[in-house]
Amino acid sequence: MLRKDSAEASKIPNLKRRLVDGLQVITGEGVLSGSGHLSARIPGTKTFLINPRFAGVLADSKDICTVNFEGKRIAGKGPVPSETPIHAAVYRSRPDVGSVIHCHARYSILVGLLDSGLIPFNREARLFADGVPIFPESRGINSFTLAQRMVDALGPHYAVFLRAHGVVVVGPGIEGTCLSAIQLERACQDQLLMMSITTVKPMSDAGRGRNNARLENPYRAWPFLLYKHKVKSKAEIRAGIRTLEEGEHY
Template identity: 35%
Template sequence: MTSSWRRGRTSGRKSVVWVQPSHSLERTSPETARPSDNSIRQRGGLIESTPFISWLGFIRAAYPRRECVSLAGTFGYGEGQSMASQAEINRLKKQVAESSHILDHEGLVDFHGHVSARIPGTNQMLIKPVLKAHNQVTAKDIVVVDLEAYASGTGSQWNPSLQKGRTIVAPLPPREAMIHVAIMLARPDVNSVVHTHQIIATSIGAGNTPIIPLYNQSIPFAPETPIFPHPRLITTREDGEAVADCLGDRTGVLLRGHGVVVVGESIDHAVTNTIYLERAAIMQLIATIVGTPTPLPDGYAEEWLPDWTRRASHAYEYFKSLVPSLNGSKGKG
């Protein structure tokens, strides 16, 4: 069967088109939603980037799937008036940097990926620079990007004059800063965006399967994560807006064959949600191996989301406490 439906955006942006692939199975209840091929296809190998598992077989599960239809930069630095104090900007720079260390310590990033934060009361954001290892980022490395200037600028996003070989001679925003820019322009409620290539969640996206909320810490991703259907780098305004439209009002989106994007009302929320998205993905894989993943009951996520939102900052501080380099010790992070 092939079906589709449209969900209008209250912001007046383009509608999101969701497509259920013709090869997916129709399920009427969790009990009848069994995969057509229930075998586990084991392909061996260690997965070392997450502390929760060392090995998992790759599986094939049949879920009803939704994917967004893809709609197909130059970096700009603004000099706009800032309503945030310099002390607040410095605090945000420090937190963007420490978030990079946290995500590195959790095994969710390597050399790629980035965290951003909106500067309150401005059209600017702070973001981790390109080609800087996450466990080496400091507050002084963080780049200021003007949202409108970046989105509407002309010319190449990547400026060859600022790169000699593999050395960057001036701080640059990452090549996919357009992900952050487009989402912040579309979602005033979003103050932080994280993009990673974390292994398990990305694998589920590559399997064209949404991540569904199976336990309390995955509540922010209810009812499921949408899937952006193309692996290309998001460097143009058109593609950035397509990802923002695919995300809609959700907390996370899977970029099929590429990675994930997670948002939050603060850096605390975005980073914590990113960590729990990977755990939700791991749990979904395990649940699929042992049975049929059963999402949380209807209405449960909405009821408990405010409680989880209050806890996010405490979770962030916990994950921060695990990173040696953020707590006066030497070591990874």
């Protein structure tokens, strides 16, 4: 047990660095603003890492807090965000989830107000072809009672709109979850643009759903975003790229 604990502890600095990178990228992409938070489960524990209650883009590794599944801060200076119960409630209920984003992204809020919700009509939206439910309450989710109702609305899906408030996006890992939130925001923007021109219909093969492995996209989308937002030097990004063999597919 001790050995397992220390093995998990050794992964924490790396998880914190990836979380900080993720915060830079999703802020640069307009998903996060001065508000919103990104968390990551510490594997094998009932704890997770989250940025404190100030603009996520300003957080360094040393600022990242460790919180337990009761929503209580157990390490880091804090304070933790008032909506931390969102994250704790998701981790409690969804063992498949390793990372959670809650944000108040502009276009996601607008589409969450439509009766139709998200209509997966293009490639960007394919990730969410199994549906993005709409949680009808718009107040801040600062209690476990409310957070559990939100988790019930989320069900097995990868995102839930919080009506007139924001969105919660979940996924197996930090980078994939960040990419999902970016794709959702872009899909919402595209949908609104299309709706101003014509009636939007879902793709005929939208039901194919998503591919988590592909979403992690270790050699293309994420390195590009790290470069675009100057999170790391080009050399550092290149060094971290895990290339696929020729002919190898996800």
